[in-house]
Amino acid sequence: MLAEEIKKYSIKQLRSLAEELRGQIVRAVGECGGHLSSNLGAVEVTLALHKVFRFPEDKLIFDVGHQCYTHKLLTGRDLSSLRQEGGTSGFPDPEESGYDAFYAGHSGTSIALGVGCCEARERRGGKEKVVCLIGDASLGNGVALESIFSSEQKPKNFVVVLNDNGMSIGKNHSALYAAVSKATAKKRYRRFNAFLSDTFKETSAFGRYLRKIKYSVKGWLNKNSFFERCGFKYVGPVDGHDLSELCAVLENIRAIEDPVFLHVVTQKGRGYAAAEADPARYHGVAPRLGGGENTFADALGGILCARAEKDERLVAVTAAMTDGVGLSGFAQAFPDRLFDAGIAESFAVARAAGMAAGGLRPVVCLYSTFLQRAFDQIVEEVCLPALPVLFCVDRAGLVGGDGKTHQGLFDVSLLRGVPGLDVYAPKDAAEFADVFDFAYGRGKPAVIRYPNGAVPPVRGRMPLSEGALWEILTDGRDCTVLACGARAVARALQAQKLCAPFRIRVVNCRTLVPLDGALLERLASSPLVTFEEGYVSGGFSSAVAEFYARRGIPVRMLAVGAESRFVSHASAEEQAAALGLTAEDVAAAVKKMCVFTR
Amino acid sequence: MLAEEIKKYSIKQLRSLAEELRGQIVRAVGECGGHLSSNLGAVEVTLALHKVFRFPEDKLIFDVGHQCYTHKLLTGRDLSSLRQEGGTSGFPDPEESGYDAFYAGHSGTSIALGVGCCEARERRGGKEKVVCLIGDASLGNGVALESIFSSEQKPKNFVVVLNDNGMSIGKNHSALYAAVSKATAKKRYRRFNAFLSDTFKETSAFGRYLRKIKYSVKGWLNKNSFFERCGFKYVGPVDGHDLSELCAVLENIRAIEDPVFLHVVTQKGRGYAAAEADPARYHGVAPRLGGGENTFADALGGILCARAEKDERLVAVTAAMTDGVGLSGFAQAFPDRLFDAGIAESFAVARAAGMAAGGLRPVVCLYSTFLQRAFDQIVEEVCLPALPVLFCVDRAGLVGGDGKTHQGLFDVSLLRGVPGLDVYAPKDAAEFADVFDFAYGRGKPAVIRYPNGAVPPVRGRMPLSEGALWEILTDGRDCTVLACGARAVARALQAQKLCAPFRIRVVNCRTLVPLDGALLERLASSPLVTFEEGYVSGGFSSAVAEFYARRGIPVRMLAVGAESRFVSHASAEEQAAALGLTAEDVAAAVKKMCVFTR
Secondary structure, rough: HHHHHHHOOOOOHHHHHHHHHHHHHHHHHHHHOOOOOHHHOOOHHHHHHHHHOOOOOOOEEEOOOHHHHHHHOOOOOHHHHOOOOOOOOOOOOOOOOOOOOOOOOOOHHHHHHHHHHHHHHHHHOOOOOOOEEEEEHHHHHHHHHHHHOOOOOOOEEEEEEEOOOOOOOOOOOOHHHHHOOOHHHHHHHHHHHHHHHOOOOOOOOOHHHHHHHHHHHHHHHHOOOHHOOOOEEEEEEEEOOOOHHHHHHHHOOOOOOOOOEEEEEOOOOOOOOOHHHOOOOOOOOOOOOOOOOOOOHHHHHHHHHHHHHOOOEEEEOOOOOOOOOOOOOHHHHHHHHHEHHHHHHHHHHHHHHHHHHHOEEEEEEEEHHHHHHHHHHHHHHHHOOOOOOOEEEEEOOOOOOOOOHHOOHHHHHHHHOOOOOEEEOOOOOHHHHHHHHHHHHHOOOOEEEEEOOOOOOOOOOOEEEOEEEOEEEEOOEEEEEEEEOHHHOOOOOOOOHOOOOOOEEEEEEEEEEOHHHHHHHHHHOOOOOEEEEEEEOOOOOHHHHHHHHHHHHOOOOEEEEEEEOOOOOOOHHHHHHOOOOOHHHHHHHHHHHHHHHH | OOHHHHOOOHHHHHOOOOOHHHHHHHHHHHOOEOOOOHHHOOOHHHHHHHOOOOOOOOEEEOHHHHHHHHHHHOOOOHHHHOOOOOOOOOOOOOOOOOOOOOOOOOOOOHHHHHHHHHHHHHHHHOOOEEEEEHHHHOOOOOHHHHHHHOOOOOOOOEEEEEEOOOOOOOOOOOOOHHHHOOOOHHHHHHHHHHHHHHOOOOOHHHHHHHHHHHHHHHHOOOOHHHHOOOEEEEEEEOOOOHHHHHHHHHHHHOOOOOOEEEEEEEOOOOOOOHHOOOOOOEEEEEEOOOOOOOOOHHHHHHHHHHHHHHHHOOEEEEEEOOOOOOHHHHHOOOOOHEEOOOOOOOHHHHHHHHHHOOOOOOEEEHHHHHHHHHHHHHHHHHHHOOOOOOEEEEEOOOOOOOOOHHHHHHHHHOOOOOOOOEEEEEOOHHHHHHHHHHHHHHHEEEEEEEEOOOOOOOOOOOOOOOOOOEEOOOOOEEEEEEEHHHHHHHHOOOOOOHOOOEEEEEOOOEEEEEOOHHHHHHHOOOOOEEEEEEEEOHHHHHHHHHHHOOOOOOOOOOEEEEEOOOOOOOOHHHHHHHOOOOOHHHHHHHHHHHHOOO
């Protein structure tokens, strides 16, 4: 295990290993897609942590996980299968390795997890160190802030390493960042550091001595009362690419019991020229083969720009996902009407509620998996006062390579019971525009959900209206397939020919809330197959079953949807196949219902 | 409107009004129940805000709302009907009055709402002031912290008033509190203030002059870089019961455009000796008439103490609800095994995950309405790694007087689709103990949900086991009533005699996840009535309907549950009646099914 071997490495050997690992990361991300910039920035700090600490006895907690590739390489994982079905996860995964203390897909939780680990260790009488490696963007998240401010005392043998690359996924203007960075102190320290490096070689005894002084001088230069007040000894800032310095500082930290907040300054995309120049673009990289387009996200940008031209009230809100949700064009066209909250979904949603109360029409654009972090604000701040906030929810359904921590499988069960909240699922990008106008026009809380990746356009376009909520796409008589969501509709249409000799009526159930009650009542005597790319539990199938159950109407229906389980990385198509959500699965369900009925 | 009249009041008149309002608040809470200590503490600061600002043109945003009674009295609300059906809400409610800018039941959102209001105003070109009144406990919540740290700039004409009573619902040890309080500076200021008051009468011109200086001196004494760095001008601390000082400071603040953070120090329970002496006890007060006991909460305390004796690993975790969930006894018996996170539900749950990973067995005790703030941590931190965290969820179902913002109506739809999470709903306090042991014994993530208030014990006790998940309580043949939750079971039993001539089989469906599949399959040929005190949408009825739909089993079932709408304050019984959730409603459903079947 490389993680063991490097304990004997010299700084020079570590440096050459760092370059080698960088090459492996660039190659793997090029082949398989993944997070590039953040991982390139964290190579040295991860190496130094592994050199100094004894994982997995000591605990290493990532926050978030998209800086874990070096850690994976050091602990025997193979990046050539990164994010592929059966291959290496793109995030820490305790099932994959005992070196991964926790999953880490959503930001801000490492410090809380670490505090909990320490409390358990104290009760047990253990001695291990607990180390969190947290990005600067994660630090601004509410969970991280709650954890930092929760107590004036922090546990012993607890180390928080801030990997500060000076930018979150986008740019970081937060006050917290200002508090942490203290540009002047940093400049002074850098001047001092440059002076040392220029004047004395590292190998000279006097140079080494001066470096020792430096660490205490630095503390004096940059006394950070912010973290001291929260119970940490603050150390930093340290050059996060200087292995010699990193190892020395970490050795010192390891030797003491006090809780330490170590501030490490890194460069995102380090060592890969293109990523250094434009780290945001290389944050998440699509694999070389296949896909990459995201037609709903593209459509969103176009829709918002066009509507914003006509409606002064329209503003866009997101939470560190500007590019991902398709708002780059909007950001350029309407820079003062885009509000990026950073990784602070709760703040983003509550602020949007305030904007709506003040007369604006905010469109909140989030991934499904992150929307779930703001559930309470959706209920209490948006839906209770019935404010006109429109949520555009990308990555709804199966997300592919990001895997377990990022699936968009909860939003339907979360949202469809919230009073006064409409929920839509358009069948393709063209219908997205219709649905957007319909939802926006109603001036009440609403959610439009749609998957990532390319979705083929579906022929036929019957605009959504109060009297025509759902759309009958094909009119076979033997069985009705109620399909909800773009991928489900596409697969239901594919299933037609697989159902022979039975002919199916495919319905595009583009409104989850409200359901098309008139149509459902008409269909009650037909055998029904409900189909969605999501959990049956609390999902669309559940909504249909419940519609009839509330009215005491007996129906013959069969639900095709996913069992409630966490879904690992693979392509979205592979994931759908593993869950029984293909056109073939729909056809099998249809046949079962038709044979049964005859 | 008193709010208008007081603009002409002298300080002396305001003082006498303050005493009068205090009396009204004490009387109303004595009659109707409600929040006493926090409201008594906020009398003067609310009076001063109304004297100086022009609400509702200026916006007053409470955080949280349990300090709003003075505001309600000033704006024409009648507290004699406080929390009663059709009466005055115990929290701000925009439907009740145009003076209530937002609902405010959950903590920490005011600053985000205020920022949003200001952003809307700037786009509109408005001039109104936006004022947030936030308690010190709310300030430690993640949403508030995200909002404070989101940007180095805060909007113009934005005022955050911190009502600092030095304690949250319980006691406050947070680092944030330390940052805010700065005891030494406060002491120095108080000495200075006392010197001024002792030396010069307020009426003397020189006294007034010195007071003016005082405000600038104070700024110098207590330069608070914490808030300055976040874009606020910091003013404080100010004596929150000194109307003269409050009005003077607020007049100054109103005259400038800069965003201001005003730090006001108040005394919880002020003016009511018993509440001053023990403010936590008088935080929430039960009405003189009726109820008050909470048997599940009482049971929880007993269960945890008994199990903690035997199992060293058991620890309890809560979030500023120690008394409310029934942990006071546990807190005394095992002070080092109770972890109160303050109003930081996300931190509480993520920390519990860390504890569980470290070998402890945390029992997280929260109200249903606040649990929904930690949904993402339940999924990502607890259930994904399948850590043995047990959630005891109080106030599940209808909560009575707290009303719309506090109903426990979302947890079922939120939680029952989360992979690997068991969900239980015991029928009474005795069964709670069985269910607790069963759930705890399985060593996986689990939720036990139960209502507040007294619940009568139900005869018969068939302990829960893997082979007997549900319990058949009565064995009528005409129709099966599947009842889930303590109140539903009690009412289903009451419904028996109302169903004549039909006889019903009442089943205690004490496990929501997993369902008792074997029993459900056996019952498929019987007419079924499902019954729960909750939303049908995504709820228990939905789970049953979906069970059959997944298997393509046709059933005759009728769901008795609530429509998805927000439920105002009233007694829980009145709320149940309004939603159609009484024994009579069950009987009507049974009759419908039986007549239909014949």
